[in-house]
Amino acid sequence: MPFTTTVITGATSGIGKETAMALAKKGHAVYLLVRYTERGERLKQEIITATKNKNIYVMHCDLADMESVRNAADILKGGLLAVNVLINNAGGIFAERRESKDGFEMTFAVNHLGHFLLVESLLPLLEKGQARIINVSSEAHRMAKPNFNDLQWAKRPYSAWKAYGTAKLFNIYFTRSLALKYGPKGISAFALHPGVVNTGFAAGLTGFNKILMQLAKPFMISAERGAQTSIYLASAARVDAKSGRYFKKQKPVKPSAIAANEEGRNRLWELSMELVAPFLH
Incomplete structure (x- = not known):
């Protein structure tokens, strides 16, 4: 592959860190979009060594803060x-309902909306x-x-896993929409x-959810x-x-039946566009 410029979110730990390291070994120029720049700088030196x-470059980008996302894209x-290559890797699960500074529910903001804005801002x-x-x-x-x-879990009882699962469904909807809308422009998704994966991803969980994660640890990769x-995809x-x-294990697999719902996919796109519109320019 010729010289490749890769942007990745959530690279300071877990699979993001391993992905960034592997792609750097393959010769990619890697831009690490991170919430904590000190961690990013340490990772940069680790990768270079x-x-x-x-x-290898470090940039501040807090996916829960739409202005931060836009600023990173502008830079x-x-x-x-x-x-x-753009790898929307960052994610999170939150034990209790929290709102971002922009008033978005955090699971929705971090796992979907921040990445949606990043893609739209970087489209050129x-x-x-x-x-x-x-x-x-x-x-x-x-x-x-x-x-x-x-979408913001304001009208019904909040469930950490249901909110997370919904955000992960939105990742699949988003992927399909990108492929259809921007495929003619040469973009694939x-x-x-x-x-x-055995990482610190769900460290913030409490109660029964925390116990479940502890029980699952011996079976994690x-x-x-x-x-x-x-x-592989990068x-x-x-x-x-x-x-x-x-994809799963480097092969395409069939997602859930609801993941193929065209009406839901289109609705998500429309609502996401409305929500990020104030931050696009």
Whole structure:
């Protein structure tokens, strides 16, 4: 693959870190979009030491803060000619309902809306780079029952896992919409399940949810193994024909029946566009 410019969110730990390290070894110029720049700088030095690749860059980007997302995109647009790979890796699950500074429910903001705004803001660079957009979803999408009249979980009892599963379903909807809308412009998009990975991802859970995660730990895979499908989609030579698909263990698989719902997919796009409109320019 020729020189590749890759942007990745959530790279300071877990599968994001393993993905960034692996792609740096393959010679990618890697832009680490991170919430905590100190951690990002430490990771940058770790990657440079391990790979001898000096084309590693750190940028602040808090996906729960739409202004931060827009600012990161503006900096990238000011310094790059194109982006070839965008990996929307960051995610989170929250034990209790919380709102972002913009008033969005945090699970929705971090797992979906921040990435939606990032893609829309970077669209000129993604088009020029004939980019692959990779959205890290989850098999948790199979528990989703989306309510488009209450995306923010303000009108019903909040459930950490149901909110998370719904956001992961939205990753699949988003992927399919990107493939259909921007495929004619040379952009491809993929969603993936990384596996049940042993990381600090669900550290904030409490009560029964925390007990469940502790019981599951012996059966979890390593972050290195969990990163393999992201790495594959970012670097394999011939996957673009499978744009719009959901991957597991480096192969396309069938997601839940609701993930194929065209009405829901289109509704999510329309509502997401309305919500990010004040932050686009």
